Amino acid sequence: MSFLRSALPFLGQITVRKCLGQQQPFYTPFHQIRQYSPSIDYQISATRSTIAQILNHIDSQHTAAQYLSHFTNFHSPTQQPFAVIKVGGAILDTHLQTLASSLAFFSRMGLYPVIVHGAGPQLNKILEDAGVEPHFEEGIRVTDGQTLSIARRLFLEENLKLVQALEEIGVAARPITAGVFQAEHLDQKRYGLVGRITKVETAPIVSAMRASCLPILTSMAETKDGQVLNVNADLAASELARTLKPKKVVYLAEKGGLVHGVTGKRIERINLSEEFDDLMAQDWVKYGTRLKIRAVEELLRGLPGTSSVSIVHPVDLQREVFAASGAGTLIERGTRIYSTTSAEFRDEERLVQALAQQGAGHDEVRFCVDEMRRNRPLKMYFNDPSSLSPLAVVAFGSGGVPRLITFPNGIMGAGVVADDIFVRITKDFPKLVWNVRDDDDRLEWFSARATGRFQHGGWVLLWHGLNQQEARHLILGFRDDYEADEVGLETSDTYRLAAQA
DSSP states (O other), X not given: OHHHHHHHHHHHTSOOOOOTTTTSOXXXXXXOOOOOOHHHHHHHHHHHHHHHHHHHXXXXXXXXXXXXXXXXXXXXXXXXXXEEEEEOHHHHHHOHHHHHHXXXXXXXXXXXXXXXXXXXXXHHHHHHHTTOOOOEETTEEOBOHHHHHHHHHHHHHXXXXXXXXXXXXXXXXXXXXXXXXXXXXXXXXXXXXXXXXXXXXXXXXXXXXXXXXXXXXXXXXXXXXXXXXXXXXXXXXXXXXXXXXXXXXXXXXXXXXXXXXXXXXXXOEEEHHHHHHHHHTSTTOOHHHHHHHHHHHXXXXXXXXXXXXXXXXXXXXXHHHXXXXXXXXXXXXXXXXXXXXXXXXXXXXXXXXXXXXTTOOHHHHHHHHHHHHTTOOEEEEESOTTTOOOSEEEEOOSSSSOEEEEOOSXXXXXXXXXXXXXXXXXXXXXXXXXXXXXXXXTHHHHHHHOSXXXXXXXXXXXXXXXXXXXXXXXXXXXXHHHHHHHTTOOXXXXXXXXXXX
């Protein structure tokens, strides 16, 4: 990403014209659509070409390919926005300039993410200063007439603040404070003037992008008869993304991701297929966190399986969008992983067939079969409960550290499935060892997920979750075992088994 940063001075020289009618009051509707100037078209096209070349050099083919067609197709942003970005109210309060700088970078590439913002912390403060205690039910703000009036004025002010911050650095932005979200009362008796979005009107958003403006939306909605309703910004962003189907969905948060309420650590990735029910049952998952996770789950349920939502700090926004930096929390629909033990799985023929299909070597197949025949426990992992063809096998009956024996070939092709299987295995076995040939094309993938590694005699020993002393004993045993085999002595352990992955 240093290449992207070095490109910023060059990109900053590109002039982006103002939207027509920009000098009108910020709440005035826009009716004119600006025509592109050939010189601006050329500059944006050249910028995209530069970024496309940079991406090819600094990131994986998979990540680059995800965006190159979008960057090099000039008209695509008006058909499908490349990103929907939800901005929390705290970000507008404390990280406004960082946010504006990142959004300016996108605009100067001719990319126009759709921004929807909240103002929760600011509203809480105003209400508290007025002696009114904010009231929430299931993370949703109960909204009476007085609260709605204050919230509407505040949302307009916060919207204008972001628009002005962008215009001050030469970025054209269009405030869209009404006419996008149609809603009906969520539960008027319980929540008051709170809406459930029933329709997203995209015309104002498309109009802004055609005019080379960043659409800046509030999450306020209206009923068919014109009643303004308050809508949680997370839910509004989810509905917006469901309709627009962007390349990326990003939630900006001051904490830089979701923080586990017990460990206090940032959660790097959530596989909703595996973890949603368990997460929602946790005592610490409540209020806004609970609402956000549920909104993301409902969103991803209606999008392609490869879609994801990132929750990051605004300082990491560019890296997250272009290079999947992993700086925050990545939420994916993911894959449900199933498991069984060798005591329950007695079909030796199916096991041999499954391992052969994924390219397991003779040693691995023989070891698994021998362990089954000796009634020594193995744990097997599947992603398809109907076929019961094991994708990964762990041996854990020798009294030592559990050992990963086989794992799917073609990790790059397996994608999310491989990630989900590995995460599930390390949850079941917090301490794990495995080894691969040093010329194995999956070594880099494994190394990124291991907490340590040792290379010797054409093999790489990897481990996860071991402390320093345990790793030292493991290395000594691996080296001694290898040297004993070199002089023809019988080996008693499985150190030389290449983990099939």
